[in-house]
Amino acid sequence: MSDRELESPSGRRTPGLTRCGSHAPGHAPHPARVQLCRDDAAEHWEVVIVMGAVDDVVTLALGADLQRWRNHDAAHLAAQVRDCGPAAFLNTRLGLLFLRAWPRDQSAVFSLQPAEHPAAPCRS
Numbered sequence: 001m002s003d004r005e006l007e008s009p010s011g012r013r014t015p016g017l018t019r020c021g022s023h024a025p026g027h028a029p030h031p032a033r034v035q036l037c038r039d040d041a042a043e044h045w046e047v048v049i050v051m052g053a054v055d056d057v058v059t060l061a062l063g064a065d066l067q068r069w070r071n072h073d074a075a076h077l078a079a080q081v082r083d084c085g086p087a088a089f090l091n092t093r094l095g096l097l098f099l100r101a102w103p104r105d106q107s108a109v110f111s112l113q114p115a116e117h118p119a120a121p122c123r124s
Contacts, residue, residue, distance in 0.1 A: 029096055029111040037091045037098075044093040046054045050086045057115045059096075060090065068115035069097075077110050084108065 016093070037041075037044075051059040051066065053074035060067045069078055077097075084101040101108035109115075113119070 022094050026119055029109050033094050033096060033111075037094055038094055040091060040093060044109055046090045046092055048090045048097070050077070050081045050088055050097075050099075056119060058097075058110075058112065060088075062075060064089070067106055069095075069112035070115045070117065071097075071112055073108050073110075076107070080108050 014023070046062055048067075049061040051061050053059070053071075056070050056072055056074050058074050058077060060069060060070045064076050077099075080101065084099050087100055089098045094113045097110045097112055099108040099110075104124050
């Protein structure tokens with residue numbers, strides 16, 4: 001399997017999981033930040049629908065509102081959405097998106113940053 005492919009829970013090969021050592025917003029989620037989400041109050045959580053991704057910008061539907069976020073590996077996020085569906089949970093305090101496949105699939109959590117902010121470079 002190449003660096004640009006992963007085995008998904010369904011057994012299909014999906015593109016993604018860029019090898020990145022950066023834990024800046026929009027890059028690889030830091031495990032400690034994922035753990036911090038467990039104890040967050042309900043006001044920090046929103047149910048969202050992942051509408052799609054173009055380049056490194058992901059569009060989420062929050063009710064009738066559309067929000068644009070940036071993620072360095074939006075192709076992997078889109079592939080995960082195809083596998084497990086578009087419904088997700090967004091932790092607004094930490095900017096983490098949890099797809100329905102999480103926690104059984106650790107690659108189904110994504111760090112986001114507002115799309116209007118420039119992306120920080122990846123680190124290898």
